[in-house]
Amino acid sequence: MKTRRMVPAPAFVLLLSLCSISTSLAQPQETKSTFVWLGRGVPGVLYEPLTPGEKSHIGVFVMHAAGDYLRFHACTELSGRGYRVLCANNSSSKSGPNDSSTDRGLLDARLGVTYLRNLPGIRKVVLFGHSGGGVLMSSYQNIAENGLPACQGPEKIGKCPDSLAGLPPADGLMLVDSNWGQGAMMLFSLDPAVVSEDNGLALNPELDLFNPRNGFDARGSRYPDEFLRRFFAAVARRNNQLIQTALDRLEMIDAGRGRYRDDEPFVVPGASFVGSNNRLFSQDVRLLSHTRRAWPLLRADGSVVTQVVHSVRVPENLTSNTASLEGGALTTTVRRFLNTFALKVGDDYGFDADSFRGIEWASSYSSPPSSVEGVRVPLLAMGMTGHWEFLAAETIYEHARSADKSIAFVEGATHGYRTCTACEERPGQFGDTLKTTYDYVDAWLSKEGRFLAAKASGTVRP
Numbered sequence: 001m002k003t004r005r006m007v008p009a010p011a012f013v014l015l016l017s018l019c020s021i022s023t024s025l026a027q028p029q030e031t032k033s034t035f036v037w038l039g040r041g042v043p044g045v046l047y048e049p050l051t052p053g054e055k056s057h058i059g060v061f062v063m064h065a066a067g068d069y070l071r072f073h074a075c076t077e078l079s080g081r082g083y084r085v086l087c088a089n090n091s092s093s094k095s096g097p098n099d100s101s102t103d104r105g106l107l108d109a110r111l112g113v114t115y116l117r118n119l120p121g122i123r124k125v126v127l128f129g130h131s132g133g134g135v136l137m138s139s140y141q142n143i144a145e146n147g148l149p150a151c152q153g154p155e156k157i158g159k160c161p162d163s164l165a166g167l168p169p170a171d172g173l174m175l176v177d178s179n180w181g182q183g184a185m186m187l188f189s190l191d192p193a194v195v196s197e198d199n200g201l202a203l204n205p206e207l208d209l210f211n212p213r214n215g216f217d218a219r220g221s222r223y224p225d226e227f228l229r230r231f232f233a234a235v236a237r238r239n240n241q242l243i244q245t246a247l248d249r250l251e252m253i254d255a256g257r258g259r260y261r262d263d264e265p266f267v268v269p270g271a272s273f274v275g276s277n278n279r280l281f282s283q284d285v286r287l288l289s290h291t292r293r294a295w296p297l298l299r300a301d302g303s304v305v306t307q308v309v310h311s312v313r314v315p316e317n318l319t320s321n322t323a324s325l326e327g328g329a330l331t332t333t334v335r336r337f338l339n340t341f342a343l344k345v346g347d348d349y350g351f352d353a354d355s356f357r358g359i360e361w362a363s364s365y366s367s368p369p370s371s372v373e374g375v376r377v378p379l380l381a382m383g384m385t386g387h388w389e390f391l392a393a394e395t396i397y398e399h400a401r402s403a404d405k406s407i408a409f410v411e412g413a414t415h416g417y418r419t420c421t422a423c424e425e426r427p428g429q430f431g432d433t434l435k436t437t438y439d440y441v442d443a444w445l446s447k448e449g450r451f452l453a454a455k456a457s458g459t460v461r462p
Helices: 073-079 102-117 132-146 182-189 225-254 334-341 368-374 388-399 433-445
Strands: 021-023 030-039 042-049 058-063 084-088 124-131 172-178 194-196 199-203 265-268 290-298 304-310 330-333 345-351 356-359 379-384 405-410
Touching: 030 073, 030 102, 042 073, 042 102, 058 073, 058 102, 058 132, 073 084, 073 124, 073 433, 084 102, 102 124, 102 132, 102 334, 124 132, 132 172, 132 182, 132 368, 132 388, 172 368, 172 388, 172 433, 182 334, 225 265, 225 334, 225 345, 265 334, 290 388, 290 433, 330 334, 368 388, 379 388, 379 433, 388 405, 405 433
Parallel strands: 058 084, 058 124, 124 172, 172 379, 290 405, 379 405
Antiparallel strands: 021 030, 030 042, 042 084, 194 199, 265 330, 290 304, 345 356
């Protein structure tokens, strides 16, 4: 069994606040938090209710692909509702998304699952993925259930290393406002106006989405269909050319003719998916604005209505960051690009009000829509309607093959589950969306027969 270790000073002083008794914001139940060292560069904090109950036999594991999630609100909100929650950072968390490595993150996630499996009293382990964490957790569970063929198949642009063999699977998967994958988020952020791959300053004005002549308006853009067709076609060409360039460089590296023995820097101007970006749908809110089908929508008054779900978001990301190396470029390596950020598209690539076309989801093993096709454990997909990533929940749910799968949307919640006050037509319209989100997650986790044993009915069975 893995044991908790004391943290030596001065690190202990910095973590003292994490190791104190706290109270959940949503429930009066008191909790305690304890720092745990999962491995080199992989710190974690275990949140537990002071008075364990039946739900404390469920261990929830929270980790993001690159962000610091030691104090993410799922840690306190779910432990305050009775669960034991391990929140951990992977070894990419200190250096940010550009240094994100799917392979390293998956190996780090294995440490968390193993820790919970060995924790006395834990009967079930459920993965919790938010945003890029949904990418990490869905990929992890797919590989854990299906082995290396899930990430080394002929359809994959990059192949995972053999070190990912034998990942211990979890018992459930929650993707709560997950995105579509690291490769998809880079694709959506790829600026087709870039003229040269070694220059972020020279742009083609005919493809610049921030050019008012192309339909940009800071109050809310409305891009003409003709511009959208040119824009999408240029994105597809640039994306697939970047993949081919990276594959060519990898061949040179493997043949001993690369710039370095093991890998090479790979810089992509205007491709950062953090902060300001070139997504089109964040500027023109008519794009990716509603689901295709009717789904449960959670409202502030506690009611649940089934309907086509519409986003309530407002225009965002109103300035280009392509000219910035630090803020606008993807600065990675050839191998990390192919295994983490590459996603193939066809000539028909594009999107409209409710769907994508031309994306080969299976070309990447860090793609939630493809990963969930191999997942068989119970799955929950949720979307927050105050942000653009809400529509990923529908894509994920429709690709999922779990016999036990659920979907729901939270009206007026931001990507971080907080109430989108800028989206409200009147103060308080959407209520406490954080509470709404975690109340639903709690109900899903605690449903009898899913992760907790069903209560005896009194009927004698063989």
